[in-house]
Amino acid sequence: MTGTATLGNFIGGELQEGGPGTIDLVSPVTEEVYGTSVDSGPEQVDVAFAAAKAAFGGWRDATPSERQLALIRIADAMEARADEFAALESRDTGKPLGSLVQDEILPSVDQIRFFAGAARNLEGLSAGEYLKDHTSFIRREPVGVIGQVTPWNYPLNMATWKFAPAIAAGNTIVLKPSETTPSSTLLLAEVAAEFLPAGVLNVITGGRETGAAMVDHRTPAMISITGSVRAGMAVARAASGDLKRVHLELGGKAPVIVFDDADLEAAAAGIVAAGYFNAGQDCTAATRILVQEGVHDEFVAALAEEARTHATTGAPDEDVMYGPVNNADQFARVAGFVDRLPDHARVETGGRRHGATGYFWDATIVSNLRQDDEAVQQEIFGPVQTVQRFRDEAQAIEWANDVQYGLASSVWTTDHGTAMRVSRALDFGCVWINTHIPIVAEMPHGGFKHSGYGKDLSAYGFEDYTRLKHVMSYIGA
Numbered sequence: 276m277t278g279t280a281t282l283g284n285f286i287g288g289e290l291q292e293g294g295p296g297t298i299d300l301v302s303p304v305t306e307e308v309y310g311t312s313v314d315s316g317p318e319q320v321d322v323a324f325a326a327a328k329a330a331f332g333g334w335r336d337a338t339p340s341e342r343q344l345a346l347i348r349i350a351d352a353m354e355a356r357a358d359e360f361a362a363l364e365s366r367d368t369g370k371p372l373g374s375l376v377q378d379e380i381l382p383s384v385d386q387i388r389f390f391a392g393a394a395r396n397l398e399g400l401s402a403g404e405y406l407k408d409h410t411s412f413i414r415r416e417p418v419g420v421i422g423q424v425t426p427w428n429y430p431l432n433m434a435t436w437k438f439a440p441a442i443a444a445g446n447t448i449v450l451k452p453s454e455t456t457p458s459s460t461l462l463l464a465e466v467a468a469e470f471l472p473a474g475v476l477n478v479i480t481g482g483r484e485t486g487a488a489m490v491d492h493r494t495p496a497m498i499s500i501t502g503s504v505r506a507g508m509a510v511a512r513a514a515s516g517d518l519k520r521v522h523l524e525l526g527g528k529a530p531v532i533v534f535d536d537a538d539l540e541a542a543a544a545g546i547v548a549a550g551y552f553n554a555g556q557d558c559t560a561a562t563r564i565l566v567q568e569g570v571h572d573e574f575v576a577a578l579a580e581e582a583r584t585h586a587t588t589g590a591p592d593e594d595v596m597y598g599p600v601n602n603a604d605q606f607a608r609v610a611g612f613v614d615r616l617p618d619h620a621r622v623e624t625g626g627r628r629h630g631a632t633g634y635f636w637d638a639t640i641v642s643n644l645r646q647d648d649e650a651v652q653q654e655i656f657g658p659v660q661t662v663q664r665f666r667d668e669a670q671a672i673e674w675a676n677d678v679q680y681g682l683a684s685s686v687w688t689t690d691h692g693t694a695m696r697v698s699r700a701l702d703f704g705c706v707w708i709n710t711h712i713p714i715v716a717e718m719p720h721g722g723f724k725h726s727g728y729g730k731d732l733s734a735y736g737f738e739d740y741t742r743l744k745h746v747m748s749y750i751g752a
């Protein structure tokens with residue numbers, strides 16, 4: 276079928292059509308093909324990196340003030356076209372249109388503005404004489420040309436977390452969005468082109484093989500990827516061939532620990548919102564709920580009621596909490612986890628697809644699970660929450676930490692000491708207390724263990740896109 280959208284690459288400041296093949300764009304709402312994007316091969320990858328390389332010297336030498344201004348103007352232009360970004364994002368993902376500008380487009384704009392400010396605020400040790408007759412100082416430099424790869428769950432937002440700090444620091448980039456959600460990232464490149472020299476931000480489309488060709492290319496000094504653990508490991512292995520830097524934001528399986536003394540009403544509302552927002556396709560989603568035995572039954576009943584009432588799904592023009600799962604493979608993956616639930620599991624609500632067309636799945640809460648069950652150990656990345664009953668603090672911490680992931684977690688209690696002890700003991704890059712999921716530009720986002728290494732957002736994420744040079748000068752005699 277010939278689609279209505281034909282997307283090209285954006286390289287060297289202009290749209291470039293053509294490539295060895297095309298990829299169909301499929302609506303997760305209707306399951307129909309609505310367009311195609313380029314399936315870029317090694318030639319497109321090469322042309323894109325050549326453009327980024329040619330642009331590097333000039334952009335590295337732009338002053339922080341000039342880089343800041345470019346980013347501020349990009350942010351302003353995105354804000355002015357927020358509805359257009361939302362429409363493309365919703366077409367690729369099926370997300371509810373009513374809340375998309377507020378939930379994702381404007382936060383992206385805000386994060387770009389944060390990195391615009393960061394461009395002028397790099398810090399280091401003060402210059403000084405650390406050896407007699409020698410003055411030392413630190414230079415923070417861009418890493419060089421960078422390859423960046425993003426997933427489909429928050430296409431524009433993930434592109435923002437990658438391009439904004441990299442460009443603020445003076446790098447030039449080739450960015451590949453996910454094969455199922457390239458539209459908003461291509462619009463971003465087009466909007467940004469008005470304010471950036473050609474070749475600073477290049478966007479190429481394609482799937483895994485395109486991403487792998489980027490990692491194999493000799494030009495990038497660093498690869499940054501947000502995606503699955505499998506993809507992250509493949510990138511780290513391939514990048515080791517010539518010791519490229521690697522920045523990995525991978526999967527998660529956030530534990531949510533609810534103690535007997537928690538405010539149960541607030542916890543049920545917060546945990547359902549943080550579990551089903553974006554159809555649970557969030558690496559920090561509140562997926563793995565551990566409830567203390569004193570309030571277990573009461574809390575599970577409240578949680579199921581909250582999910583039935585508020586965790587609603589439907590088409591983008593409906594007033595619902597979340598849209599479909601992004602693609603057919605992911606839909607099959609979610610269904611597979613539910614089909615394979617063990618006999619001892621109890622489905623409290625949901626457990627089935629929603630409607631006959633589209634990749635919609637009802638909010639699903641499964642209780643009575645055990646620590647070694649697949650649904651507890653593996654990332655589902657869909658609208659499914661699991662519940663386990665725990666005895667005491669030690670058991671909650673042991674189970675919470677006993678997964679391969681280490682991205683995000685939360686603890687729900689009214690006791691300050693419990694909150695402090697548990698947040699210290701949790702082996703996750705983020706711990707929320709009596710809340711789950713809010714993200715701010717000023718604070719780092721990133722994991723431990725198989726959730727990867729390297730931070731997004733914050734001054735720490737910004738520093739990840741710089742390299743440190745020591746300059747020492749003999750000043751004696």
Ligand code: NAD
Binds near residue numbers: 452486502557
């Ligand atoms: P995915 O790993 O299949 O794909 C992610 C991106 O990597 C895509 O652009 C894909 O084309 C590319 N890719 C895949 N294999 C590659 C390879 N070998 N070399 C280079 N590129 C490759 O993941 P997905 O299904 O698109 O996204 C969902 C995953 O992303 C989930 O596991 C989720 O937890 C994770 N995620 C993590 C974060 C975070 O911040 N830690 C944020 C969002 C999503």
